[in-house]
Amino acid sequence: MRIDYDYSDYRVLVTGASDGIGRATAQAFHEAGAAVLAVDLNPDGLESLGAHGIKTLVQDVAADDAPANMISEAEGVLGGLNVLVNNAGICPVASLAETEDAMWDAALNVNLRAMFRLSREALPLLAATPAGRIVNIASVSALMANEGMGAYTASKHGVAGFSKNLAIEVGKQGITVNYILPGAIVTGITRELVENDAEFRDFWVEKSAAGRWGQPEDIARAILFLASRDADFISGHGLAVDGGALVRA
Numbered sequence: 110m111r112i113d114y115d116y117s118d119y120r121v122l123v124t125g126a127s128d129g130i131g132r133a134t135a136q137a138f139h140e141a142g143a144a145v146l147a148v149d150l151n152p153d154g155l156e157s158l159g160a161h162g163i164k165t166l167v168q169d170v171a172a173d174d175a176p177a178n179m180i181s182e183a184e185g186v187l188g189g190l191n192v193l194v195n196n197a198g199i200c201p202v203a204s205l206a207e208t209e210d211a212m213w214d215a216a217l218n219v220n221l222r223a224m225f226r227l228s229r230e231a232l233p234l235l236a237a238t239p240a241g242r243i244v245n246i247a248s249v250s251a252l253m254a255n256e257g258m259g260a261y262t263a264s265k266h267g268v269a270g271f272s273k274n275l276a277i278e279v280g281k282q283g284i285t286v287n288y289i290l291p292g293a294i295v296t297g298i299t300r301e302l303v304e305n306d307a308e309f310r311d312f313w314v315e316k317s318a319a320g321r322w323g324q325p326e327d328i329a330r331a332i333l334f335l336a337s338r339d340a341d342f343i344s345g346h347g348l349a350v351d352g353g354a355l356v357r358a
């Protein structure tokens with residue numbers, strides 16, 4: 110991936126970094142010179158990141174002690190924090206009529222509550238830097254709905270509301286808070302469907318103006334932009350990175 114940014118003085122924490130968007134983001138910041146802490150509950154993908162010099166932490170972001178663990182690790186191994194990328198997410202699929210409490214709670218806990226708790230814990234470190242950044246990963250499901258994705262849709266609408274509110278509360282400390290709305294991206298969540306379900310695969314190809322699925326690097330590039338000083342005056346914004354899918358009726 111071509112990197113145009115120089116993040117050599119930056120400390121960056123990325124959640125959900127074993128696979129997909131989080132992994133590409135951790136690698137992109139690392140290639141741009143940043144010190145990166147990559148967090149995931151799945152150790153598999155973290156090992157190869159660690160082999161490239163990226164700091165890693167195996168952690169369930171929804172655990173009670175997760176925010177304190179992640180922020181003390183960021184202080185310990187990175188020496189502070191300039192950028193927090195709240196990316197870890199899950200997508201349980203069931204109609205709302207068939208969604209069990211545990212499924213609903215899992216989606217809301219991982220996708221939204223963990224993001225709120227980690228952001229709150231990170232604020233003192235971010236405020237101590239000249240231009241602290243929080244980039245939250247929402248989804249086009251922050252604006253639209255799909256059958257069978259009710260809990261996910263509710264969580265991602267929540268990510269949008271949370272990001273907007275936090276943006277207005279921390280802006281005067283020099284911190285910006287933005288969220289990205291990825292379209293259809295080939296990652297751990299979608300890979301099997303893309304490979305085996307031609308109808309699903311073609312639906313998103315046709316819906317996108319670009320005529321293709323997105324790759325994790327498409328999202329990583331947008332995150333690097335929002336984290337940069339070029340984006341100093343952008344906050345509370347939801348950036349769709351969907352190849353134009355949302356604008357097609």
Ligand SMILES: NC(=O)c1ccc[n+]([C@@H]2O[C@H](COP(=O)([O-])OP(=O)(O)OC[C@H]3O[C@@H](n4cnc5c(N)ncnc54)[C@H](O)[C@@H]3O)[C@@H](O)[C@H]2O)c1
Binds near residue numbers: 125128129151169294
């Ligand atoms: N792939 C898409 O089409 C798409 C579209 C819109 C939004 N998103 C969002 O992008 C984000 C990243 O997902 P992805 O598509 O890269 O999927 P992915 O499955 O490839 O990556 C998600 C990562 O999060 C980790 N994770 C899940 N629960 C966790 C937890 N409790 N604690 C720590 N780590 C956890 C997983 O182990 C995995 O490595 C998610 O928030 C997802 O909702 C993805």
